[in-house]
C-alpha cells in the first residue's frame with residue numbers, strides 16, 4: 001500500500017520540510033514491538049513506523065502494508081499520523097481509516113472526514129494485491145488546539 005499526500009498551510013500553499021510520522025499494526029492487527037527498542041514509542045508503536053519529509057511541492061509518501069484489525073476488538077483498521085513542524089510544534093492528526101473497511105461505522109466515517117488536519121477518510125484505489133493505495137492530505141494545524149499560539153511563538 002502506498003500512502004501519499006500533500007501538506008498545505010491554511011491558505012492552501014504547499015509546505016516543504018514538514019515531517020510526517022506514521023505508524024500502524026501489522027496485518028494481524030498487532031503493534032509488534034521492536035527488539036531492543038530505544039524508547040517507549042518504539043515499543044508501543046511497533047515495527048511498522050516511519051518518517052517522511054515533504055518535498056518542495058509539499059508531497060510525502062510511504063510504502064507499507066495495509067494494517068489489520070485489532071484482534072478481538074471491533075475497531076476499524078487505521079494508520080496513526082503525526083506532524084512535526086520543525087522549530088514550531090508537533091501534534092497528532094486524524095488517523096487514516098479506509099472507506100471499504102466493513103468495521104468502519106457511519107459515525108466513525110463522519111468523524112474521520114472532519115478530523116484534525118483534514119479528512120483521514122481514505123478511498124483506496126483497488127490494486128492487484130487488494131491493498132489499495134490511499135491519499136492523506138493534511139492542512140497544517142486544522143482543528144489543532146493552541147496551534148495558532150504555537151505559530152505566533154515560533155514563526
Ligand SMILES: [Fe+2]
Nearest residue numbers: 024025078080
Ligand atoms: Fe491504533
